[in-house]
Structures are given as structure tokens and as C-alpha cells.
Amino acid sequence: MTTSPAIIILSEAALPMAQRIAGTIGGEVHGLERRITESVDATFTDTGQHLGGLFRDGRVIVALMASGAVIRLLAPHLSDKQNEPPVIAVAEDGSAVVPLLGGHHGGNDLAREIANIVGGFAAITTAGDLKFGVALDQPPEGWVLANPKGAKQVMADLVAGKSARLEGEADWLAVSGLPFSADGKILLTISNRADAEPAGGLLYRPKNLVLGIGCERGAGGDEALALALESLEQAGLSPASVGLVASIDVKADEAAVHHVAAHFGCPARFFVAATLEAEAPRLKTPSDIVFAEVGCHGVSEGAALVAVGQSGELMAEKRKSRRATCAIGRAPEPFVQANLPGRGRGKLMVVGIGPGSDGWRSPEVSQMVAVSTDLVGYSLYLDLLGPLAAGKARHDFDLGKEEARVRHAMELAGEGKSVALVCSGDAGIYAMATLVFELLDKADGPEGLTADARRIEISVSPGISALQAAAARAGAPLGHDFCTISLSDLLTPWEDIKRRVTAAGEGDFVIAFYNPVSKKRRTQLAWSRDKLLEHRPASTPVILATNLGREGELIRIVPLGSLNVDDVDMLTVVVVGSSNSTTVATGDGKSWVYTPRGYARKEGTAMTSIASGDAA
Template sequence: MTALITLTAGGLEIARRLKPLLPDAAIHAPSCRVTGADVAFDKLADHLRTLFQAGEPIIGLCAAGALIRILAPLLADKRTEPAVLAVAEDGSAVVPLLGGHHGANDLARQVAQALGIAPAITTAGDLRFGVALDDPPAGWRLSEASDYKGFMADLLGGQTVRIDGDLPWLAEAELPLDPAAHKAIVASTRALPADPDRLVFHPATLAIGVGCERGAEAAEIEALIRDTLAEAGLALEAVAALVTVDLKADEAGLQAAAQALGLPLRVFDPATLEAETPRLANPSEVVFREIGCHGVAEAAALAAAGPGGRLIVEKHKSRRATCAVAETPDILDPDRIGRRRGTLALIGMGPGRADWRAPEADRLIARATDLVGYSLYIDLLGPAAAGKTRHDYKLGEEELRVRAALDLAAEGRDVALICSGDAGIYAMGSLLWELVERGGRPDWRRVEITTVPGISAMQAAAARIGAPLGHDFCTISLSDLMTPWPAIEKRIAAAGQGDFVVAFYNPVSQRRRSQLARAREILLAHRPAATPVVLGRNLGREGETLTVTTLGELTVDMVDMLTLVLVGSSESRALVLGDGTPRVYTPRGYGDKPEAQRA
């Protein structure tokens, strides 16, 4: 996810010109200065450092010096740091500051071309030979055993080089070629020993199929893979992906092993693997009876390699895992192999304001391919929803929303299920897990589900009005659609007896007009009529209003469906500031607590 950082309206225009060139880009801007950005932030330094540490490429439409000063304390390993570019606010200059050999130079060229200018590239190899040898194209990896610095220094010093193997991406480079040269640039899937006169590039033409028992440990799986490759003399850098049967998509050990090896994990359904049976070296009737295919490791490797691939390492076994290796003559693209493990992000977006959303929510929304939710909630995302496939639903279609989100994620897509407030507070969280438990869909259970907290209505109201939740509190929904009214009355009475601050959600609707009045009666039996009550409407949105009244004066006509009713405890206090602004708070200590203990 590339972050286009702009600090001004002028920079916003340049960012909008660049965004279509970068399919995964989002425009970031300070909430206090610029409107219309995809992501709003408060403090530039904190935001930049968060992006950098998350490994996200940064294009800053601001002074290069500012980027350098902010990020300098984080610089540690240039091999892993993301690309950072400085672009003049008026689009007159583009300078790759960091990651020149890891995408920044190419990104700078792309940006410069769009702006009609020349990029300010200073990397010696790029300037001399027109190629960054330590930043090969997708599907190629530089061997860790290669001494890039020494090799490049020799070429810059005047030595010549030959090319051994098929390296088509070097065809346009201006290298000092000589078929008889002592130095060589080599293409190979083999794990070759270190040699200062050899620069080795590995094409991603291998696929490793893996099978394992449920609960197999990551260390065992990783060791099996490394040992199998070493025995065959193959390089890990030549592996495009780990592949397995979809029943193992949620296998924790397999997921962890893939992460430790730095490889994507892709899955196939049993029917696809069964189609590979004629090519298997070790078909198994036992496996067929259990999952419907005659093998996992060999079949998955062959399925990934495709019809032109061949099995080059037969099934190897450890105590609880198996693996096999297949090779194809062409570069393998992991995005075209099987399917990914789908993800579902349950997003609590608060009231809808970009600057009230958690950074994690922005990151997962940006990553999502599909957005699912009530139409208004998706609309409130504004520019952050641009370019996503929308799946809009009406109010009352909550179960349809969740089922659709789970179905899409089970297909291997990245889905964001958008909720207002906090997804776990009177929202979609509990319904999601209920359906996962009782839905009868094993593929739903294999989806990777993440929940992002959001600012709830009671938190928004409390922050706006003071600190009414300063002591024990509870929330009660007055809607009797899901809970019988007698049970709700019992809870209100218990809250009154316990002297809790109470946040009433769903206080009224067009047909429900009596419940709030009854709740008021119950609480008046336990706390004074002068107890402060906060009415928060459209919190955090256009048309927001906050009203402070008392429990004795509260009427149903003061409240509508968009209002949160926050009733104080007997200890809650209301005050008015010098400018006439009301505030409500609940002391941290009980009324009979010694004053010294309240501090």
C-alpha cells in the first residue's frame, strides 16, 4: 500500500494526479489542513514513522529534509526498508531518498514520467548501466550468498561480465558484456556456493507442496522444507510459494512456517489435487479416503506448476508432515496459484469520521478488495471506498451482510465488513461469530478474521461532554427485537440498584415509544430526579448535538433513533463552564470514600 503524503491543498492536486498510476495508493493528509484525503492523520511525524515501520512505500509531497529528519532515527537495514520518495509540492522534482535498489528508483521514474520531468536518481549502478542488479523484477531473487557490493564495485571499476543462463530482463541493460569475462551473472534454481566473481539470480520456478497432520508444529514443517531443498541442492529463493489442500488453510503451524520462510501460502480444493493423480509418484488410498484426493504434497506442487511442470523431488516425510517439489519452465506468479487464505476484517469505524478511525482500520480498508455493509456506512468511508467492490445492504439485512462477507472471504478475497461505532458493541461482531459457530460451513472457519475496535456512541458522547463514564457503567439496548422486554426491565432495575451510569442504545423507534419512559421510571426509584442525563445525537457527524438535561425532566419526545441516552449515577455531576458550555462527569470514588483516598 503506497502512501501519498500531502500537507497542503496544492500537494493534494499532485497526489490525485499520481494516484491512478499506483493501484494500491492512498492519499494521506493532516485532518486540520486538508479535506478530501483517503486517510486523515494528526501528527505528521508519528504517522510517517508508523507507515515506515509497517514497510509501506512513502511518497511525500513535501520537503526532502522533513522526511529525512523524521525517518532518520528508524534507519537500520536498507535491505528491508521501504521506498521513500520526496516530490516537490508543485510536481517539479522527484527524488528517491531511501530504497533506491528496492523499488524507489523505479517508482521515481514512474512518478517523473507522469509529471513530465526527469527523476533525480543518484544510484551509481542505475546511472551507469540502466539497471539495479540488487532489485530484480518480480519473480527473480538475488541469492543471499552473492556479494552484490563487491561485484558492482568491480563492474563500476571497469571489469567486464558475461551472462550465464536466461535473464531476459537484462536484455536492455547497458552492462559491459564479454562472453569470455571472468565475472558472471548467473540464472539458476540451484543453491550455489558464494563466489565473489558470481552474481546469482534465482527464478521463482519452484513450488513446494506440503501436507501435515492437524497441529503439526511450525518448526518441524520448516525444518522438513529446508532439509528437502538442501538435499536436492535447490535454493529457497527459487521457490514461488508453499501449496497445500484448502483443508489446511488455517493450519497454524503451516502458516507460521510459510511466514518464517518468507513464502506465500496458497491452497487447492481436493478435486483439483485429485486431477493430478496420474502424475503422482506416491499416490495414497489412505489420503483419498480421508480427504478425497490421492495425495497432498506431490499433487499440490504439480497443480501449482501446471501442465508444463514436473515433479523434481518426490514426497519427503517427517514425523507429522510431508513435502515435495515441482518445477516449471516459466516464472510462477503466486497470485495465479490456487487461492489465498481469505481475510475478513470486521471494522468498527466509529461515527464515520476519517480522523476518528483507527490506523489499523484504514490499513485493512485500503487492503480490502471488497467492502460489505449498510450503504450509509460504506458511503461514510468517503474516498477510502474508492476502487473497491461494494456489496451494499439495507438496514435489517444484518445476517445477509455477514454471510456475504464470509462467503467472499472463503473464496480467498480480502473483505472488510463495515460497522458503525464498535463492531463488538450492539453490532455485527457477535452475529459473525454465531454464524461461524453454527453456520455449518467449514470454509468459514478457515477464514482469517480480524476485529478492529471503533469509537462507540457512548465513548463519543462521553468525550464530547466531559467524563460521565469515570466510574462503573453499563450499556443496555432498549430494543425488544432480540431480547424480551421483561428481561430488559430486569437489567434496568439491576443497573439502578447497582447505581451504574447507564448508556441506553436504541432508546426509541417509530413504533417503540414506551420503553424509554419505563426505563426512566425504574431508574427514578433508585437515583435523584436531578441526576444528569446526556442526549447525544449524530455524534461525530454533521448535525451533531449534545443536550444535558435531568432524569426528572427527560421525555421521550427529546429522543429519536439517532440519539444515545447517557444517564448518570447518583454520584454524577453537571456543571457549566464560564462560556456557558455544559459538562458532566462521574467522580472516580464513591460518595462515602475518604477524601484522601480519592486523589
């Protein structure tokens, strides 16, 4: 599910401003369908229902609407102040930006950012922000408030005139307008020690601790985590101050390292052996055995020291469990996303964008594209992403360069980038997901991938296939057993294709033909038509679906006996019905194709199918 802000517009006049905001804060533009003709990231028909769904999902909402309208629409959904997402109303001319909800959960800061974008005024109304320029219950990135329930009373006391005393260092508090004095009654404590929460005050944890983790290949995540927690406890340090997990680059795909990072909700970063070895003079427990294994005298201590830098220090030397090691370092400043040391594990997201239209692209795919740094794909497919591709590094490839395309995407991810490998239709159906895993399978060969590319994180997200799109546009031809066959003999010998067409004809499958023709290849579809006519009537319906989901979409239904190869081009999917497939006309003059499964003849079949997992 996507987590980027949703910018809501009710008219096309608001689109330019919405796009400016979205381009800066990384949001999506959602428009009221009946009033929007230009392309946006998502459309809706019921404003209240759409806003309510976004709010329940925890999405940040930026509505170019009247504040009163937003309040009335969201009022039925307000219940938990602590967990509500920011909701911001922006005047259509940008003159006013009002954080309505979630001001201390990022709403006030976002309102200020948007006001800078549109040249308007951020109408911040929360007392602490107005008087002191700081929200005590919303510390900046890299900081955690240990006792958030005390923030309301502390802020009320400060607004009422009491003074505060700062124990520790925190620039964001020191430069605020808070009333500090040497004898202040309200104590604001800064500590990464496992201290008790102060009575009547607040305790802030700087996330400046790094866990250096080393482990054997395949070590258990629970073992590594238990060691990390024990190390923190022995050192008297707070787990809430862990801001980073660090290790050597050969452990970038080690599940145990990522298990520890996931527990602490922090990034995992990796360093090459030579960088770790540069820290050898500062190691407390150097090991010649480790050097012989990986090329540095210490993984856990070395990683911790590299991560905190020369101004940092080792807080706890290496501790060992059966298959893991852990050391703890402290950096002079908290870790923040924009300035992390080392390299993260690269991500390759293989996404199917469907036929290309926004409405047929899944939210998961849109989110993967949104969080990516780089897009790799055939130029047409990248163009179909429209505004979603803005701000991304594009790596365009021509058709026929599939292996180069996939290899490039994997090597980019090996550099620590987040890469979306963009496919039309479904990424796993006659597309690039298969080649990703094939290259991994051959990774150790002479032309294999680099070591970094073999350690990337891979995810595959489905899309609406051309087969599904064609079927939906034409009715329900896939109601019973079906198969898909590619008629391209570039990768599959023609004799193999002929055998499969013959078997599908004899089995009476509905058949979707991919790659039915090309400029030079015109005979395979004709041969397939003639072969199928040996097994099913000439009246069998055939669906010719061209430019599915895009401009120029054309759906035609013709009898198998009259199928003309010249009516088919490279952008056409051909779906041939079985001997049971038939057509039915509706009152509006449309013809539909369906393949009955027998539900109407056998009472209870539908419920039985549902129970067995079929979509009835």
C-alpha cells in the same frame, strides 16, 4: 499498522494530484491540518514530527514538497541505509519526481511509476540505474539476491568498465544494459540449488520452488516445517528459492500449512481434490488410501505438480514424517503475486469504523480496509469510508438484513477474497462480530455456511463505540462502573430488558442506552426513565449525543426528571449518570458531566489502579 505509502501534502492545491497518485499506487493522503478543509485519510499538525514518525515506521513517503525541505526534516533520522524506506519528493505541478532515499529499495521504480501518473520526469541519479537500467541489489519480484553485501562492489566494477558473465537464465538481467561477454570476470549466477556464493560475483535465487504439503488435521507446525527443510536439504535445493506452499483445499485453515508458508515468507495456495487428481499420471507415489480419504491419489505431490504446471517438474517426491508429507516442484518461472495458481485462504476482517469520522478510525482498521478487495456493510457505513473505499467492490445492504450481510461477507471470503465487514462504532458491541461467530457455531446446520466459508481467516479490529464517543464529548461520565443496555425489543424480549434496567438502576450503574427509540417504538425509554427515577435523583445528568463525529453533531445535557422522549431519535445515544454523577462548568461556558471514582479522596489510589491494570 498500515504499510501503504503516505502521500504528504501541505496545501489543498496539491490534493487533486495527491489523490491521483494515491489511487494508482494504493496510498493514503496525509494533509497539514490547518491548510486542509476537504476530507483526507489522515491529518497532522507538525510536518517534521509526522514525517519522522512515518520514516521510523518504515512507511514509503511520497511528499508533494520541495526536496530540500524533505531532506532537512528527515536528516536527523538517517542512520541505516540498508533498511530505510523509499522517500520521494514530487514537485506540486508534477514536473519532477525525485527519489531521495531508498532508491534501490523500490524508490526508483516507484518514482518512475509516479512520473508516468503525473506526466513528469523521474530524476533517477543512482549510477547503475542510469548506465545499465537495472539495480543489481534490487531484483524484481520473484527473485532474491543471496549475497547483497557484494552488490556495491560489483556495480562499481561494472561502472568502471568490467564485463559480466551470466550463468543461468534471468530475462530481467539478459535484457538490461549490463556489459555481458563470454569471458566476463564478474559472474552473475542464477540457481535454486544450494550453491556457494561466487567470489567477486552475485548469486540470484529465483523463487520458483513450491512445497506441496499434506498433513493430518491438527498436525504440528514445527513437524511440517522440519520435514520441509529436510526435504530441501536432501534435494540440494535452497530454502531461499521457495516461492509457494501448496495443498488441498480442505487444508486451507490448517495451521501447519500456514506455519510453513510463514517461515518461508511466501503465500499458501489451495486446490480442490479434482484438480489434484488430474495430476495422478505424474505422481511418483500415488496412494489409494489418500484417494479414499480426500478424493485424490496424492496431496503433496499433486499440489506441487499443479502449482508448477505442465511445464514444471517434480524435484523431490513425497517424504513423510509422522503426521505430514512434503514434495517439491519447480516452476519454469518465479512465482509472483499477480499470477499465483490456486486459491488463497480467504480473509474476513470485521472492522469497527467508530462514529465514522477519519480522526476516530483506528490505523489498524484503515489498513484492513486498504488491503481488502471487497467491502460489505450498511450503505451509510460504507459511504463514511470516503476515499478509503475507492477501487473496492462494494456489497451494500439495508438495515434489518444483518444475517444476510454477514453470511454474504463470509461466503465472499470463502471464495478466497479479502473482505472487510464494516460496522459503525465497535464491531463487537451490538454489531456484526457476534453474528460472525454465531454463524460459525451453527455452521453444520441445514442452513449452515459452505465448507469454504468455514475455513476462512477471521480478524476483528476494535473501533470507538458510540458510548465512548458520547462520554468523551460530554466529559467523563464513565469514570466509575457503567453498563450498556439496548432498548430494542426486536431481538431481546421486553421483559428481559425491563429486568436489566431494573438491576442497573438498583446497582446505581451509569447506563448507556443504545437503540433508545425508533419510529414505532417510543415507550421503552420513558419506562426506563421512570424506573431509574426510583433509584436516583431527578437532577441526575443525562447526556443525549446525536450524530457523533459527523456533520450535525449535537450534545445535550438534561436532568433525568426532564428527559423528553421526543428529544431523542434513532441516531442518539442516551447516557444516564449514576447518583454520584455530576456536572461542572468551565470558564468558556461549557458544562461537563463526570462520575467521580474517589481518586481525590484517597491518595495513592491512582498508582494502585495503574498497577492493577486500570486506566487511571
